[in-house]
Amino acid sequence: MAAQQAPDGLRTRHSDEESGNYRVEEKLEGSAHVEDAEKKDIAAVSTHGLSPEEQKKVILYYILFEIPSNLILPRAGPANWLAFLGVGFGSVLLGMGFTKHWGTMALCRALLGVLEAGFLPGCTYLITCWYTRFEVGKRLSGFWIMSVVLSAFSAIFAYVLALLDGKGGLAGWSWIFIIEGAITIVVCGFGWFIIIDFPTKAGKFLKPAEQAFVIERINNDRGDAEEDDVNARKILKHLKDWKLYFWAFNLMSSTLPGYAYSYFLPIILRNGMGFSRTNSMLLSAPPYLLAAIMAFVSGWLGDKYKIRGPIIAVHQAITAVGMLITVYAKSNAARYFGAFLGIGFLQFCVPGVLTFQANNITSHSKRAVASATCLIGGGVGGIISSVAFMAEESPALYHWCVDHVRHFNDQYLHDHHHGSVLLAAQ
Template sequence: MASSDKSSAVSEKRIEDAGNTVDVERLSEDDRFPPAVVRKLLFKIDLRMLPLLGLLYAVALIDRTNLGIARVAGMESDLKLKIGERYSIASCIYFVPYTLLQLPSNIVLRVLGARTWLTICVTGWGVAQLGMGFVPTWGYLVLTRVFLGAFEAGFFPALVFIITTWYKRHEIQKRLAGFYLVSIVLGGFSSIFAYALTLLDGKGGLAGWQWIFVIEGAITIALGLLTFLFVADFPDKNKFLTREETKLILDRVEADRGDSIPDEMTWAKLWLHLSDWTIWAYALMFMCATMPAYAIGFFITIILKGMGFSTRDSLLLSGPPSVFAAICCYVCAYFSDKTRKRALLLALQTVFTTIGLFITAYAKPNGVRYLGLFIAKAGASACVPAVLAYGANNVVSHTKRSISTAVIIMFGGIGGIFATTVYRQQDAPRYLNGIWATIGCQFLMLALLAATSFTFLRRNKLARQGKLGPLEGQPGFFYTI
């Protein structure tokens, strides 16, 4: 879009107010965007976006990690998953298409629109999930996991990309934590729901573990229909706000970071954005955050069973750590947005993850080891939206936001591959090697966080002294640390 078009669309310098011409540049933020009006409008957007997107992400997380639950519920013996590394391979193979298709998916997103693309993704992985309930052998299980990863690849980066285009920088983490909170709680109690489904064992000629995939797959397909009917698109394409409300949202984003209107993707921009080392730093940090989250999701029931709990108790005890994690996740996000500080809270959450992992690895009493899972789950879960917010706050333009989001979440898939391969069958049930690999990732997270924080502090200082800038090509922009 030409600069004159962009100016007329969102950055009008003069507006009409009660018949009088008012100079926008001389108005305070509260005059331009009255707090009461903004709060009401943001609540309307939150209500439209967050519950549905949160539910969809919760289902995505359940569908990708319920393999561990099904394994405990009888799939291991039926499909002979104890042979070699079959379970780890079936878990890991999902992340290959999930990782490779992130960036292409975000490019397709702007072309097809959020509603169409997300509907394709949700319905597609629902069918793959349903198919897992009818696999006769381990090989077919691996094939369905490939399709599951391919369709889920486009969902999470699209979800994060869409949310970050609606809000100002210091409103993002609460929203990301909001939908992630839904996913943590529902994902945590998916083990209890799965246990209920295993009670259908023998019904319709299906084993209990098969009913887990059949019912959850059918639910996902139904949600695909809701996605088509209700999901919100990008602000400039939305259909549920009035023209005046849309303009207010776009003006707020324009005033905050100057990228309310999408810029055109070109090959030159693609390579320019990919050459920014900070994007790769965010990506590695996200890998470090997702690795413990995936490890706990895939292996918590197995670790609990290794402590001596029965299958029923292992499934039921998998839920409570998620409730604690959800509370910590939102509290950390609230204070991060309120204080406008990202790095310090992210560092604290990483330290908590590390402490929890050490306790789970080396404590003797089962109760203390279970407490370690609470702490590790809480720290890792809070880190996921924190890294996403940290990255989203420090990029400008739709093209860079699209690329950075895809690259960051792509490395989340690598974190999943890492988690499913270092937690080896021969290390069960304590998985000390896997836990140490996860702890190593937390130290890498802290190192990367220190490097980016130092860089941003230095760039902000130079920009304020007039020796560097404009940062990210946007006058008045400063990095969030």
């Protein structure tokens, strides 16, 4: 690619562009966490009287509405749509804390799935439209890291909130939903003021010369800075691309153990290793700090050396080893070390796979469909995880481990053989 000449005031352009993207990522990171916290706290809630199997209902609606939501996003505008989804999600979550009837709870669960469906695909879509192919890896990793870091303290936060059990006549799990829902509303409402639009519509944040420079560098990299029209025929054409389902399978295999650890690590620590309820919640946090470090380092390496599939495959292999140690090691220390490996090397796989698919996509319409289709695979992984673990098998956890290692083995082979081929084809 020919060297690009920056307009006058490159330093200002760079500062403004990064500031604009920082605004996007800052809001998206915060909102993604507070929405994701509902998932992360399912295990915590289960220890206080609510079954994690209810999460399957959320994920089902999540799967159904991901593509439609991503098609609405460019028409409504990223700030309007993502803020609407986030505030709506928080409102429903808050309302769940006051729910007394199972029918109302089921309705709230369905609404959570519908509202959450568009958030992560929309964030991924927006971020990948702003960066060149070998800049986006560390950006998506950075976006994901905030969620990972805050997830490290999610179980602890949920435990503290659960101590409010009985206050105001509400159960501990009710307080978890109420307070986290209120936080979600505030963060996502504030996000409406700071989310930046697509590059061709970012005049509010960038000067004309700066905006032209951003558009030029994206077009020089992949030629799709301008949005293309979306229609049913074009969507159906995109859905015929087999690579979309390759990435969906990859993400499904990554979220299988990811959801399982989120749902069940406190349960494994308590029932499988004999820790108290309090200690099981506290010990759930540290592995996610390692995960944040590994996600950033691997995202940076992938961009620097222009490698995707092999790095993901290494993380998958180490995660599988960690899961086996968690199940089959004799001492609690060794099993906890296995959880460190499993969680620590797993979390990069999500932004890694999303980056992998983004690097092989051109046009806004296909990018919208591809990011949603990929994350549908992630939702399927969540459903499988919620039924693969059987509490009566604790502490052996045999099916939990076998299912996830088998899927990880399939994914490892796909990444190892096809990772570089797809990038080379681009």
